[in-house]
Amino acid sequence: MKEILELLQTDARLTPGQIAVMLGRDEEEVACKIKEMEENKIILGYFTLINWDKVGEEMVSAIIEVKLSPQREVGFDSVAERIYRFPEVSSVRLMSGAYDLSVMINGRTMKEVAHFVSHKLATIENVISTCTHFVLKTYKYHGTILEDNESDRRLVVTP
Amino acid sequence: MTATVNWQERINPVVRAIPPSGIRRFFDLATEMKGVISLGVGEPDFVTPWHIREACVYSLEKGYTMYTSNNGLLELREEIARDLAETYRVFYNPKNEILITVGVSEGLDLALRTLLSPGDEVLIPEPSYVSYAPCITLAGGRPVYLKTSVDNGFQVTAEMVEKAVTPATKVLLLCYPNNPTGATISRKNLMEIAEVVVARDLLVISDEIYEKLTYIGEHTCVPSLPGMRDRTILLNGFSKSYAMTGWRVGYAAGNPDFIAAMRKIHQYTMLCAPITAQMAALEALRNGKSQMKKMVEQYNRRRRLVLHAFQELGLPCFEPGGAFYAFPEIRQTGLSSEEFAEQLLKEARVAVVPGSAFGEQGEGHIRCSYAASIDDLNEAFKRMKLFLKRRMGRRTVLKGSFVKPGPVSEGRCQSL
Ligand SMILES: Cc1ncc(COP(=O)(O)O)c(C=O)c1O
Numbered sequence: 121m122k123e124i125l126e127l128l129q130t131d132a133r134l135t136p137g138q139i140a141v142m143l144g145r146d147e148e149e150v151a152c153k154i155k156e157m158e159e160n161k162i163i164l165g166y167f168t169l170i171n172w173d174k175v176g177e178e179m180v181s182a183i184i185e186v187k188l189s190p191q192r193e194v195g196f197d198s199v200a201e202r203i204y205r206f207p208e209v210s211s212v213r214l215m216s217g218a219y220d221l222s223v224m225i226n227g228r229t230m231k232e233v234a235h236f237v238s239h240k241l242a243t244i245e246n247v248i249s250t251c252t253h254f255v256l257k258t259y260k261y262h263g264t265i266l267e268d269n270e271s272d273r274r275l276v277v278t279p
Numbered sequence: 280m281t282a283t284v285n286w287q288e289r290i291n292p293v294v295r296a297i298p299p300s301g302i303r304r305f306f307d308l309a310t311e312m313k314g315v316i317s318l319g320v321g322e323p324d325f326v327t328p329w330h331i332r333e334a335c336v337y338s339l340e341k342g343y344t345m346y347t348s349n350n351g352l353l354e355l356r357e358e359i360a361r362d363l364a365e366t367y368r369v370f371y372n373p374k375n376e377i378l379i380t381v382g383v384s385e386g387l388d389l390a391l392r393t394l395l396s397p398g399d400e401v402l403i404p405e406p407s408y409v410s411y412a413p414c415i416t417l418a419g420g421r422p423v424y425l426k427t428s429v430d431n432g433f434q435v436t437a438e439m440v441e442k443a444v445t446p447a448t449k450v451l452l453l454c455y456p457n458n459p460t461g462a463t464i465s466r467k468n469l470m471e472i473a474e475v476v477v478a479r480d481l482l483v484i485s486d487e488i489y490e491k492l493t494y495i496g497e498h499t500c501v502p503s504l505p506g507m508r509d510r511t512i513l514l515n516g517f518s519k520s521y522a523m524t525g526w527r528v529g530y531a532a533g534n535p536d537f538i539a540a541m542r543k544i545h546q547y548t549m550l551c552a553p554i555t556a557q558m559a560a561l562e563a564l565r566n567g568k569s570q571m572k573k574m575v576e577q578y579n580r581r582r583r584l585v586l587h588a589f590q591e592l593g594l595p596c597f598e599p600g601g602a603f604y605a606f607p608e609i610r611q612t613g614l615s616s617e618e619f620a621e622q623l624l625k626e627a628r629v630a631v632v633p634g635s636a637f638g639e640q641g642e643g644h645i646r647c648s649y650a651a652s653i654d655d656l657n658e659a660f661k662r663m664k665l666f667l668k669r670r671m672g673r674r675t676v677l678k679g680s681f682v683k684p685g686p687v688s689e690g691r692c693q694s695l
Contacts, residue, residue: 127580131653138584141583141584141587142580142581142583142584142653143580143583144583270326272324274317274320274322274324275306275310275320276306276309276310276315276317276319276320276630277302277305277306277309277317277319277320277630277632278302278306278319278320278321278322279300279302279321279408279409279410279458
């Protein structure tokens with residue numbers, strides 16, 4: 121099971137047939153396992169990694185540190201939910217250390233992001249403070265180096 | 280007028296008589312062409328893991344740019360001794376039983392030169408790595424071939440050794456996992472060979488460079504067998520297991536007197552292995568295990584993919600248990616391995632190495648390296664399929680069968 125996941129994590133396009141061959145398993149069995157993991161929400165989706173910069177699309181991303189006061193019974197969960205339901209928010213994580221939530225947001229312009237922070241995020245009850253860091257450049261994302269120029273430099277035939 | 284010098288004539292006849300490598304011609308051919316997918320590369324497609332490269336950069340920054348002792352860095356020898364003790368329970372004294380060499384290539388040359396007198400015979404499996412026979416010849420010895428074939432999983436047997444031994448036989452050269460066949464050798468087989476080696480008072484040079492790349496069963500380190508530590512020169516290195524071919528670092532381990540004699544040649548001809556490479560190798564042994572295991576896992580997946588692909592193509596292929604090579608049979612195409620490889624390259628832009636480059640016994644096969652990305656492998660097999668279809672036309676229907684490795688296997692690959 122772990123091996124199937126590792127393969128899919130590196131290439132979501134692999135078919136059950138290809139995975140079965142590589143792992144020395146039965147295609148039927150692999151397809152069944154994948155379906156089961158999808159149903160159990162172990163596999164949550166299949167995505168494509170895109171370098172939007174190259175498309176020429178204007179995109180602004182920011183990481184926002186959010187400090188909260190926890191609530192009785194639900195702790196941080198309910199505030200986190202109020203934040204992660206916004207579609208412009210791409211990730212929300214509870215952190216140890218100096219702040220509580222790390223929120224990643226994507227917008228089209230800086231103004232749009234600023235508007236979200238000041239009007240939506242900062243005004244939520246239990247949010248004590250926010251600190252916004254705009255992303256200047258992404259080098260590596262999801263384990264993938266964006267501008268990797270380490271091509272195959274081997275000679276074509278060697279002993 | 281001054282007479283021009285005929286350099287050809289001045290060349291040592293022994294050197295002149297060594298035929299050019301069968302791989303060279305393919306290299307020249309393939310280099311000229313564009314869009315070639317190469318399954319002809321005998322080295323990892325991975326770049327050396329970053330932590331190793333980073334450690335090397337750090338060593339340069341710290342000014343480690345000098346000679347090391349002729350033996351190589353003691354820390355590195357200690358790590359090698361530890362690795363061998365942990366993995367195979369064979370114990371070498373890092374002080375005087377291990378020599379750091381410039382790859383297994385130098386280790387092999389040193390061992391042969393230290394050992395051989397004119398006329399001494401060396402038993403080598405065939406097919407085998409292209410350097411063995413020329414290195415033996417250059418050292419004054421004579422290669423004697425142990426002809427292995429798909430019938431016995433390309434394994435040397437005690438019987439073969441027994442039959443080939445003459446009073447001039449000095450050493451048996453073993454290489455498992457094997458280049459070009461990908462064959463591994465069973466422990467039982469090795470035990471029987473060890474008996475003959477002892478009975479006939481032979482020595483063994485064991486090139487175990489692909490040792491970490493073993494996918495079926497466990498690798499048996501030759502000196503770990505009863506009585507063999509004392510009779511074996513173990514050669515190994517970092518090129519394949521840690522994706523470090525260009526660094527040029529390896530080692531020899533064995534009897535202290537013999538290692539001292541090897542060191543004598545090494546000291547005058549090489550001085551020492553590059554310090555930068557030795558520092559990198561040290562990092563590889565200290566912290567490289569988990570990344571190395573990941574690479575091995577990936578080779579294993581590709582190995583299965585490649586076997587499956589040959590099955591679909593109808594080319595009978597022995598199941599390789601190690602290294603990163605598949606060695607399918609191409610006899611039923613009616614072509615020699617050279618012709619097959621050349622036409623495949625020209626018509627389908629896929630580079631493989633003809634089996635004949637690894638000795639007569641390799642004829643009828645091609646060596647395909649699966650140290651290539653999955654995408655490249657898939658594309659290469661797509662091209663090969665078209666090529667075979669065109670070649671075979673409606674004339675013949677290819678039928679393939681799988682042969683598992685093992686000492687005796689009944690289902691010999693069909694040749695139509
Ligand atoms: C069987 C075998 N031995 C030795 C070598 C050379 O190794 P090194 O890079 O350590 O000199 C190779 C490389 O292809 C090989 O396949």
